[in-house]
Amino acid sequence: MNKKLLCLALLVSPTAMADNMVNWWDVSVTALYGENYDLAPSEKQTTLTFETAGDWKYGDWFAFQDVTYFNGSNVSKDNTTYGEISTRFSAGKILGKTVGFGPVTDLSLALTLEEGEGPVKSFLYGVGMDIKIPYFSYFQLNTYRRHAISSDNISDGWQLTPAFRMDFPVGNSNIVFDGFIDWVFAADDAAYETNFHFNPQLKYDLGAVVLGEHQKNKLFVGIEYDYWKNKYGVDGIDQNTYSVIAKYHF
Numbered sequence: 001m002n003k004k005l006l007c008l009a010l011l012v013s014p015t016a017m018a019d020n021m022v023n024w025w026d027v028s029v030t031a032l033y034g035e036n037y038d039l040a041p042s043e044k045q046t047t048l049t050f051e052t053a054g055d056w057k058y059g060d061w062f063a064f065q066d067v068t069y070f071n072g073s074n075v076s077k078d079n080t081t082y083g084e085i086s087t088r089f090s091a092g093k094i095l096g097k098t099v100g101f102g103p104v105t106d107l108s109l110a111l112t113l114e115e116g117e118g119p120v121k122s123f124l125y126g127v128g129m130d131i132k133i134p135y136f137s138y139f140q141l142n143t144y145r146r147h148a149i150s151s152d153n154i155s156d157g158w159q160l161t162p163a164f165r166m167d168f169p170v171g172n173s174n175i176v177f178d179g180f181i182d183w184v185f186a187a188d189d190a191a192y193e194t195n196f197h198f199n200p201q202l203k204y205d206l207g208a209v210v211l212g213e214h215q216k217n218k219l220f221v222g223i224e225y226d227y228w229k230n231k232y233g234v235d236g237i238d239q240n241t242y243s244v245i246a247k248y249h250f
Contacts, residue, residue, distance in 0.1 A: 020057070021056050021057050022054060022055075022056045022057075023054075023055040023056060023057075024054060024055050025052065025053070025054030025055075026051075026052065026053050026054065026249055026250075027050075027051070027052045027249070027250045028050075028051045028052075028247055028248060028249040028250065029048065029049065029050050029051070029247070029248055029250075030047075030048070030049040030051070030245055030246070030247040030248075031046070031047075031048055031245065031246050031247075032045075032046070032047045032048075032049065032224060032243040032244070032245045033045070033046050033047075033243055033244055034047075034224070034226070034241055034242060034243030034244070035241060036239075036240070036241040037226075037239065037241060038228075038231055038237050038238075038239045039231055039232060039234065039237055039239075040070060041070045041072075041077050041078075042070035042071055042072040043072075044070070044071035044072060045068050045069065045070060045071065045243075046068070046069045046071055047066055047067065047068045047069070047243070048066070048067045049064055049065070049066050049067075050064065050065045050067075051063070051064040052064075057093060058089055058090060058093050058094055059087060059088045059089040059090045059093060059108060060087070060088050060090070061085075061086065061087045061088075062085075062086045062087075063083070063084065063085040063086065064083055064084060065081065065082075065083035066081060066082045066083060066116075067079065067080075067081050068080050068081070068082070080116070080117050081116055081117060082114075082115070082116030082117070082120065083114075083115055083116060084112055084113065084114050084115070085112070085113050085115075086110070086111065086112040086113075087110075087111050088108035088109065088110045088111070088128045088142075089108055089109040089111075090106055090107075090108045091106065091107045091108060091109075092105075092106040092107070093106075100130075103131050103132045103133065104129050104130065104131055104132075105130045105131070105132050106129070106130040107127060107128070107129055108127070108128035108129070108130075109125075109127070109128070110124075110125070110126050110127060110128035110142040110143075110144065111123075111124065111125050112124040112125075112142075112144065118150075119148075119150045119151060119152035119153040120150065120153060120155075121148070121149040121150035121153065122146055122147060122148050122149055122150075122153060122155055123147045123149055124144035124145065124146050124147070124159065125144060125145055125147070126142060126143045126144035126145055126159075127142070127143050128140060128141070128142040128143075129141045129142075135166060136164055136165065136166055137165040137166060137167050138163075138164065138165050139162065139163075139164045140162065140163045140164070141160070141161070141162050142160075142161045142162075142163075143158070143159075143160055143161075144158070144159040144160075144161065145157075145158060145159075146158065146159050146184065154187075154188075154189040154191055154192045154233070155184065155187070155192055155233060156187070156188040156189065156192075157184055157185075157186045157187035157188050157189075157192070157194075158184070158185055158186040159182060159183065159184045159185070160181075160183045160185055161180060161181065161182050161183070162180065162181050163178075163179070163180040164178060164179065164180075165177070165178035166178070170204075172208055172209065172213065172216075173204065173205045173206075173208040173209050173216075174204075174205040174208065174216075174217070175202070175203070175204055175205070176201070176202075176203045176204075176205070176220065176222075177200065177201070177202050177203075178200065178201055178203075179198070179199050179200030179201055180199055180200075181196070181197065181198050181199075182195075182196075182197040182199075183195075183196050183197070184196075184233070187233065191233075192233035193230040193233045193234065193235045194230065194233075195228065195229055195230035195231065195232070195233055196227075196228070196229040196230070197226075197227070197228045197229075197231075198225070198226075198227045198228075199224065199225070199226050199227075200224070200225055201222060201223070201224045201225075201245065202222045202223055202225075203220035203221065203222035203245070203247060204220060204221055204222055205217060205218075205219070205220055206219050206220065206221045207219030207220070217249060218248060218249050219246070219247070219248050219249075220245075220246070220247040220248075220249075221244075221245065221246050221247075222244075222245055222247075223242050223243065223244055223245065224242060224243045224245050225241075225242045226239060226240075226241050226242060226243070227239065227240050228240075
């Protein structure tokens with residue numbers, strides 16, 4: 001995963017920006033602490049999430065790397081890693097004209113690589129849509145075909161992934177509600193259950209209040225909710241928990 005993030009760093013280098021290739025980009029780190037996690041060495045977890053997102057001449061990208069620490073004296077393995085890198089190639093940007101219909105403002109080729117410890121490596125490919133919905137800062141809907149890469153990975157099938165954000169101004173600050181859904185609605189292997197993962201965050205822009213106007217959209221605090229029906233495709237494992245979070249944008 002580190003090599004892939006390095007490629008993104010090169011993409012948003014000053015040279016690329018000077019050539020007007022990158023419209024905007026962002027790097028952030030989030031600290032999360034939560035309890036009641038299923039199918040893990042410990043129910044209590046502390047996670048550091050490193051993220052980068054951006055928009056460039058022919059599309060957009062998003063990537064993250066989780067480093068999760070299992071809190072407890074009896075765990076045999078004290079940490080694990082998981083990450084994803086996603087990119088979309090916009091038909092509208094490439095063709096130089098609007099490609100859409102109704103509330104759909106653009107269509108894209110959507111690609112995602114999932115990678116971590118264990119049999120989780122998968123490549124996803126499909127169609128992405130940007131959809132204009134009132135009160136949403138953005139709403140994206142990606143439909144993927146899942147292709148398992150690592151051995152013993154039986155998650156092949158079809159997946160629907162909406163991603164969204166809503167902003168609510170509060171005085172000189174802001175409340176952000178954003179997140180994603182991963183819904184594997186059809187699986188090729190009967191041993192892998194279809195599953196539904198809803199993972200939103202509700203965050204308050206604390207930096208704008210505590211550190212001043214120049215630190216707006218920098219430091220956020222809040223909660224992350226995590227609901228995962230049939231977690232990892234395991235029948236009957238329904239995770240329902242939340243974490244307290246602090247997020248900083250560089």
